[in-house]
Amino acid sequence: MSEHVNERVKCLILGSGPAGYTAAIYAARANMSPVLYEGMEPGGQLTTTTEVDNFPGYPQGVVGPQLMEDLKNQALRFNTDIRFGYATSADLSQRPFKVTIDESKVVEADTLIIATGATAKYLGLDSEQKFRGQGVSACATCDGFFYKGQDVVVVGGGDTAAEEASYLSTICRKVYLVVRRHELRASKAMQQKVFNTPNIEVLFGHQTKEVLGDMSGVNGVLLVSDKGEERKVDITGFFVAIGHQPNTGFLNGQLELDEVGYIKTEAGTSKTNIEGVFAAGDVKDPHYRQAITAAGSGCIAALDAERFFNMVKA
Template identity: 70%
Template sequence: MEKAKVLIIGSGPAGFTAAIYASRANLQPVLYEGIEPGGQLTTTTEVENFPGYPEGVDGNQLMADLRKQAARFGADIRAGIATRVDLSQRPFRVVVDGSTEIEAESLIVATGASAKYLGLPSETKFRGQGVSACATCDGFFYRRKDVAVVGGGDTACEEATYLASLCRKVYLIVRKPFLRASKAMQERVFATENIEVLFEHNTAEVLGDDAAGVTGARLRKSDGTEREIAISGFFLAIGHHPNTELFAGQLELDEEGYIRVEPGTSRTSVEGVFAAGDVKDPRYRQAITAAGSGCMAALDCERFLLH
């Protein structure tokens, strides 16, 4: 059976940064890229808020650069998906692709989180061409344009108010006759002149074409009537799903399924297992914070192995 000092599950900014730091510490990390090599950033186009790229960078290129840097320092980066883990004792046992078994002295979990989408074919078609699940990441591209945000909770209201500071108009599409957000957040939304809340509306179709991307949305009200709105950006704010099914019952998770870590560290409820990136971060979910937590996980892991 193959043995590893450090096994990293998942790629993206967290996994690759952890691999960079672990490699430079001569820990010879093995990294399995997972179901979505490079993580969520590979589904976006240009990233403008990652430090070091003053002109912006394509999401896929950013991940390719991080991957190349990790490989340069000696990280063993492999294609494959962890399908089973046993964290009951050290060394931990991890099965990849249902057959390959590895024993790991330490484990860094960087499996990320997946944005929830409506499941519309048109939504999938225009993902990265006007459809986004991160206003903070992509809002800048829609300055002085009209956009829509789907959702009625705190995240949706927060994203709508953020976009309102950039965009000409923001439609907030809410399927219920009320907002689920906190009272303070609701007041902020209703006080923002360029936000129009569309209660009891669902999105029937995202409209657009291959050249321009998103150009509008067809909405259906609860009474069956339909209307179309002209927009350039369509933002989903209906939540994220942490990719932690593999660790249920083995690591302590919060009520939403995110891995709990000791405050100020990457340490999980199991000694020798560390978490980095969106898999343990329901709040920020940014590439730069994920990369920073990947650094923390590698440093925590190094100290753990030394002692």
């Protein structure tokens, strides 16, 4: 398909999680007339979360979809142009940057803010998807509080899994760490922490066969050992901690990424290795992955983009 440029914008924002919407609010207020494409998952990962109790300004808590709707409406209030569609490719070789949307429309942008997020990896079980948000989670620091005093499972053997198990052990009665291999891949320090925590039980050589539950949510998990033996464990929370995949495929290697695929930024900024291209939220953050840190980095990206645009324009 022959591509032709359909329009040129001052500020193009890719992604509609807390980072993208916050960037839009700041960019719009700076008269940059931002155009935001919502991406594959409008509202981002929070739309699959039920209660959010740790976002400032909501003393009674808020459900994830409502929080994202509020952020979206705030961006719209300042005349952000919010559109359906997702970036399928980009040409960052020169300014204005060219971004192809839905494999057909090309938008030229003087500044580009990438807030495409990261997708949590799941095991791929139907039962796991069925109970997402009803006992199945990919974020212990987001959802662990709801399982206070209860028994939970964490799946994974790396640093993330060890960290999540350790965190949950301070809240939950019992944490089962289900590890496919016969060893942890986590750092030695994290391994020591796990092994020295009395309410964490590590189940080596086990995989999840089925997440069990009913109308009220998860109530158990069926595990199978590498010897073929099945074991049912009664739990109310099932945390998947096998990593995230940053949504950077459309960039085709044009930006500097780390070994996993997260966008590298200059310390303390949103600046990438290409002037005029900025990154915010989970697409550049393998460590914190919180709505509030994503929102903060969206603010930083918009301020960086505004300063860059004004400097180039001058």
